[in-house]
Amino acid sequence: MKNKNLIESFLNASRGVLYTIVKERNMKIHLAMSFFVLLLAIWLGVSKVEFAILCLTVAIVLCFELINTAMEVVVDFIVDVYHPKAKIIKDVSAGAVFVSAFFSIIIGVVIMGDKLMLRLIDYIGK
Numbered sequence: 001m002k003n004k005n006l007i008e009s010f011l012n013a014s015r016g017v018l019y020t021i022v023k024e025r026n027m028k029i030h031l032a033m034s035f036f037v038l039l040l041a042i043w044l045g046v047s048k049v050e051f052a053i054l055c056l057t058v059a060i061v062l063c064f065e066l067i068n069t070a071m072e073v074v075v076d077f078i079v080d081v082y083h084p085k086a087k088i089i090k091d092v093s094a095g096a097v098f099v100s101a102f103f104s105i106i107i108g109v110v111i112m113g114d115k116l117m118l119r120l121i122d123y124i125g126k
C-alpha cells in the first residue's frame, strides 16, 4: 500500500514517532533529555556549529530509539515465544540506542561542560 502523496507520507511518519513516544518509556526520557540539553545549550550560548552538533547528536539517539522500536515490533510480529535469536536481535538493537546515548553524553560534556562550570562558579560567586 503506497502513500498517495507527500502529506500522507508525512502523516504516517508522524504517527510512527507518536507511537514510539506513547509506547516507549525510554523514548519519553530521551525526548525530555533532548529538550533539556538543547535549552541548556541556548542558555549557555554555544556557537552555531556546537548547537548543530548537539542537534545531530540528539537526532541520532532519537532515530536509534525509533529503529529499536520498529525492530521490537518486527520481532514480536514474527515470534511470540522466547527465542535466543529474537533475544539477540532485540539486545543488539537496544545496544545501538545505548551506544549512541553513551557517546551523546560525552559530546554534551565536551561542548557544554566548561561553559556550565563557568556559569555555576559565576552564579555561586554572586
Ligand SMILES: Nc1ncnc2c1ncn2[C@@H]1O[C@H](COP(=O)(O)OP(=O)(O)OP(=O)(O)O)[C@@H](O)[C@H]1O
Residues within 6 Å of the ligand: 024, 026, 068, 072, 079, 080, 081, 082, 083, 084, 086, 087, 090, 091, 094
Ligand atoms: N521473543 C523473545 N525471545 C527472547 N528474548 C526476548 C524476547 N522478547 C524480548 N526478549 C528479551 O527481553 C528484552 C526486552 O524486550 P522488550 O520487547 O520488552 O523490549 P523493551 O522492554 O521495550 O526494551 P527497550 O528497553 O530496549 O525498549 C529484550 O532486550 C530481550 O533480551
